[in-house]
Amino acid sequence: MKKSERVANIALAGLSLAPLVVNVNPNLNVILTACLTVYVGCYRSVKPTPPSETMSNEHAMRFPLVGSAMLLSLFLLFKFLSKDLVNAVLTCYFFVLGIVALSATLLPAISHFLPKHWNEDLIIWRFPYFRSLEVEFTRSQIVAAIPGTFFCAWYASQKHWLANNILGLAFCVQGIEMLSLGSFKTGAILLAGLFVYDIFWVFFTPVMVSVAKSFDAPIKLLFPTGDSARPFSMLGLGDIVIPGIFVALALRFDVSRGKRASISRVLFWDILLVWSLLLLS
Numbered sequence: 001m002k003k004s005e006r007v008a009n010i011a012l013a014g015l016s017l018a019p020l021v022v023n024v025n026p027n028l029n030v031i032l033t034a035c036l037t038v039y040v041g042c043y044r045s046v047k048p049t050p051p052s053e054t055m056s057n058e059h060a061m062r063f064p065l066v067g068s069a070m071l072l073s074l075f076l077l078f079k080f081l082s083k084d085l086v087n088a089v090l091t092c093y094f095f096v097l098g099i100v101a102l103s104a105t106l107l108p109a110i111s112h113f114l115p116k117h118w119n120e121d122l123i124i125w126r127f128p129y130f131r132s133l134e135v136e137f138t139r140s141q142i143v144a145a146i147p148g149t150f151f152c153a154w155y156a157s158q159k160h161w162l163a164n165n166i167l168g169l170a171f172c173v174q175g176i177e178m179l180s181l182g183s184f185k186t187g188a189i190l191l192a193g194l195f196v197y198d199i200f201w202v203f204f205t206p207v208m209v210s211v212a213k214s215f216d217a218p219i220k221l222l223f224p225t226g227d228s229a230r231p232f233s234m235l236g237l238g239d240i241v242i243p244g245i246f247v248a249l250a251l252r253f254d255v256s257r258g259k260r261a262s263i264s265r266v267l268f269w270d271i272l273l274v275w276s277l278l279l280l281s
Contacts, residue, residue: 002043004043005039005040005043005044008036008039008040008043009040009109011032011036012033012036012037012040012169015029015032015033015036016033016162016165016166016169017162019223019224020162023226024223024224026223026224026225026232026233027233029223029233030221030223030233030235033169033221033223033235034235034239034240037169037172037173037176037240037244038172038176038240038243038244038247038248040173041172041173041174041175041176041177041244041248042176042244042247042248042251043251044108044173044176044177045176045177045178045180045248045251045252046251046252046255053180054180054181054182054186055179055180055181055182055186055190056182056186057182057183057185057186057189059186060181060186060187060189060190060193061189061193063190063193063194064193064194064196064197067194067197068197068201071201071207071208071211072207074086074211074215075207075210075211078210078211078214078215079210083214086214087214087215087216087217090215090216090217091156091216091217094152094155094167094217094218095152095153095155095156097171098148098151098152098155098167098170098171098218099145099148099149099152100148101148101167101170101171101174102144102145102147102148102151102152102166102167102170103141103144103145103148104144104170104174105169105170105173105174106144106147106148107140107141107144110140110143110144111140111144114139114140114143118138118139118140118143119138119139119140120138121138121139122136122137122138123136123137123138123139124136125137148170151163151166151167152167155167155218159216161222161224161232163218164218164220164221164222165218165221165222167218168218168219168220168221168237169221171218171237171241172237172240172241172244175237175241175244175245176240176241176244176245176247176248177248179241179245180245180248180249181245181246181248181249183249184246184249184250184253187245187246187249190242190246191242191243191246194238194242218237219236219237220234220235220236220237221234221235221237221240222234223235
């Protein structure tokens with residue numbers, strides 16, 4: 001882990017915990033948290049070998065359609081089934097998903113303190129009665145899953161805003177790290193499609209607002225305001241991950257140029273600055 005990334009991780013952790021002890025301007029908290037999350041996720045996406053799978057132009061074109069189908073499905077579920085039942089199922093789903101995301105996020109920091117063979121020796125576990133299905137993991141991943149399980153249990157039982165944010169930040173970092181755009185053209189197609197997606201579902205139908213009000217899961221970050229009438233400011237995870245994977249592409253492009261770049265990380269910092277200004281507006 002690079003020094004700058006380590007500092008960003010510490011700053012992000014401090015910023016997440018700060019509202020517990022001091023009053024933090026929620027607007028400032030939104031900007032700093034979003035930028036630090038994107039920064040950490042982008043640098044984690046820079047790896048010695050290129051990703052095995054990248055998003056193609058066709059995938060980018062289909063993404064808003066798939067997202068629309070999922071959004072409409074959730075809207076119908078909340079409309080025709082009990083909200084408590086749907087949210088109970090979603091809580092179980094995000095409990096498992098949260099353990100995976102948190103353990104993967106914490107693993108690089110934890111693995112430095114564990115024996116080397118714990119990071120390398122694979123353990124293979126096969127499902128009973130389904131011997132063809134198997135899961136591979138290391139001892140380090142098991143250790144990293146312990147705090148992940150704690151925070152997921154805390155969220156499931158209390159739905160505390162801090163537990164929600166910890167899970168949300170893990171989802172964001174993993175999303176930016178793992179999702180890879182094939183080119184800037186693919187990124188432009190994705191952003192344009194999601195721009196139309198947002199406008200249609202938010203301003204022309206009640207679907208997005210209805211699902212957002214009913215959906216009780218860590219799909220947004222909550223920032224305490226100190227105002228009883230409006231206790232939290234919110235930022236959706238998609239507002240961090242989707243621009244974040246585009247910024248990550250810019251960083252990987254700058255890194256690939258190496259010493260040929262006249263000014264290191266120019267494109268990365270330019271896009272990150274523009275995105276942060278858009279958040280301010």
